[in-house]
Amino acid sequence: MKIFFLMKKSGYLRNYASxxxxxxxxGHRVQLGFLKIDEIYPRTAIDQEVKDIPGVSYIIPPKRIWLWKKPAxxxxxxxTYLRFxxxxxxxxxxxxxxxxAMLPRPVSWLVRLIVGHNRNRLWAVVNVLRIIERSLPLDRAILKFFRSNRPDAFLVTPLIDMSVSQLDWLKCARALGINTALGVASWDNLSNKSLIQIxxxxxxxxxxxxxxxxxEFHRIPAEKIIITGAQCYDRLFERRPSTSGEEFRKKVGLSDKGxxxxxxxxxxxxxxREVDFVADWIDRLRRSPDPQLNRIGVLVRxxxxxxxxxxxxxxSDHENVAIYPRQGAxxxxxxxxxxxxxxMYHSVATIGINTSPMIESGILNKPVLTxxxxxxxxxxxxxxHFHHLVDGGLLNISQDLDEHLQQLSRVLANRKSYQARIKDFIRSFVRPHGLDKECTPIFVExxxxxxxxxxxxxxDVPQWWPxxxxxxxxxAAISFTVRRFNSYLQNNSW
Incomplete structure (x- = not known):
């Protein structure tokens, strides 16, 4: 097969490299497309990833100035706004x-007035908008690309970013009879981004x-959905640390023991402003009467x-506390x-507010608290998406810092008692086909x-499209002219 895999940003390659x-x-030929190169996966990282893989190439499609861009x-x-x-x-x-914030304020106000929080009215408006959208012409540049490259399949991720910037590619692929698939990139995408509009x-x-x-949220027929598991986490299950616990603690600036x-x-x-919360948390930790809490090492990532x-x-007012890597990585x-x-591997427990590495800590069987x-x-x-971690049993939740410190003491005193619950969560949320079964082959199949x-x-395009x-x-014409003029000024600036 010849597959064209379009990603909004190059950083998504991290989720799909395997x-x-x-x-x-x-034996398949894969052409990657990135609408934007970001700092997560710069060109050097992309080149390093694909250089030794036969049959894999990548392109950065030129920025389009499409006539109908603004109405679409x-x-x-x-x-996107209506779903919320x-x-x-x-x-x-x-x-x-x-x-x-992505709409003019009078528009969002008027929509709230018309729709309220009535689900039937909401979907009635969404369906009208989709009929109007189908009346717009296809992007000729994208049609030309697909006709020239002739892929057997078009794979797209994440598709449902807030501005739905990849939708024209899916629309054109469908119009040309190309097989299409959406890879849901992360655990929160279907609940806090846009709708799957095509x-x-x-x-x-x-x-x-x-x-x-x-x-329920996107009204996709169940028969079109395939559960693959989270292929992006396959790499963690068999991975081993590159340092000993003592070596790592020294590296990041913690006490080499404990x-x-x-x-x-x-x-x-x-x-x-997470820094304020973390500062308060560490201060309360160090003032705890529990000796295992007031002396335990703390690494902030x-x-x-x-x-x-x-x-x-x-x-520095607190012993055995480090920030690493300070600039993020x-x-x-x-x-x-x-x-x-x-x-994660060398820690005894992890704390956070609402972030993906909580799941990765669970894969390593670490208690996770919030x-x-x-x-x-x-x-x-x-x-x-936060409630998936709660209801699934991964998170140990406290209502305030006092309760949290008591809970943390219990967790540290008996970590093994939490491991069965953590494994159950990982089995259902990350590897639903079995803890020992990699997800990447299921996705590829x-x-x-x-x-x-x-x-x-x-x-169908409605009869009243003209x-x-x-x-x-x-x-469309006015916005197109403005964008063309701005592009001219940028390309011909002194």
């Missing part, structure tokens, strides 16, 4: 505000939770996209990956089976 390697090993973008972003008016999201204030032939999810979300707990920081959206706040933080290759893994701090209410209880599936016919285009053309 998939690309196995597809190539099985508005229709899609409006659907669903009654299921009544408490998701921050998620709703993030989507509303159905692919197949949606590849991690577990039963995501299958339910795809059906246990330490690892604090895993969250993204800027989840915890914008900043989130790579939220590390600036840690630049001048100094915990993306655990992709080499030392950065070793440090990330070793920090505190329901008031300042993080909207990004803990106010998000659906689902892609290979696309050739045997019936390709979805593109949705009227829609006529009404939207002035908006």
């Amino acid at each position: 998939v690309v390697r196995l597809l190539a090993a099985r 973008e508005f229709i899609r972003v409006l659907q 008016l669903d009654p299921y999201y009544n408490d998701a204030y921050k998620l709703r505000a993030r989507a509303a 159905e692919p032939d197949v949606v590849l999810v991690w577990n039963k939770n995501q299958e339910q979300e795809a059906v 246990p330490y707990i690892l604090y895993l920081c969250s993204s800027g959206f989840i915890a914008p 900043p989130h790579p996209q939220n590390a600036n706040q840690w630049g001048r933080v100094n915990f 993306n655990p992709i290759h080499g030392d950065s990956l070793n440090d990330f893994f070793d920090s 505190v329901l701090a008031p300042q993080f209410k909207d990004t803990q209880n106010g998000t659906i 689902a892609i290979e089976n696309l050739n045997q599936s019936t390709v979805l016919s593109p949705a 009227l829609v285009r006529l009404l939207l053309f002035p908006w």
Whole structure:
């Protein structure tokens, strides 16, 4: 098979590197496409990843200046906002505000007035918007690309980012009769991003939770959903540390003897001023009457996209506390990956607010704790994906720091009692086909089976499409002209 795999940002390659390697090993040709190169996976890292894999190449599609971009973008972003008016999201204030910020304020106000929190009205408006969207022409540049490259399958991730920037690629692939699949990139994507606004032939999810979300929140037919497990975590199950516990503690600046707990920081959206909470947490830890808490090592690992706040933080008033790596690091290759893994492996427990490494700590059978701090209410209880960790049994939850310290004492005194519960969570959430069964081959087989599936016919274009285009053309033309002019100025600046 010839497969074109489109990712919004190069950083998503981290989630699918094992998939690309196995597809190539099985004789398939894989062309990767990145709409943007980010700092997580710069060109040097991409080159290092693909240089020795026969049959794998990558492109960065040129930035498009499509005539209908702004009307299409508005229709899609409006659907993104509408999903957060669903009654299921009544408490998701921050998620709703993030989507509303992408629209003019009068528009979001009017939509709330019309729809309220009525699910039937919401979906009625969404369906009208989708009919209007189908009236817009296909992007000729993308059609030309697909006709020239002629892939057998089109794989896309994450598709459901807030601005739905990859939707035109899926729309064109479907119009040309190419097999299509969506790889759900992370555990939160189906609950706190946009809607799947155009159905692919197949949606590849991690577990039963995501299958339910795809059906209930996105209205994807259950027969189109394949549970593969979380292939992005396969690398952790057999990995071994690159250092001894003593070597690692010395490296990061902790006492070379004794246990330490690892604090895993969250993204800027989840915890914008996390440093204040961590400082308070460490202070309370050191004032605890429990000797194992007031002396235990503490390693704080900043989130790579939220590390600036840690630049001048100094915990020298407290013994055996370290921040590493202070500037944050993306655990992709080499030392950065070793440090990330070793920090979890050598810890006795991990603490955090709401972040993916909590799951990775669970894979290593580490107790995971969190505190329901008031300042993080909207990004803990106010998000659906957080409750997967709670309901699944991974997280040990406290309502405040006093309760947390008592709980932490119990966990450290009897860590083995938590291991069965942690394994049950990993078995259901990460490896639903069995703890000893890698997820990457299951994902790859689902892609290979696309050739045997019936390709979805593109949705019908409404008969009144000329009227829609006529009404939207002035908006499209003006915005197109402005973008062309701005592009000219950028390319011809002194």
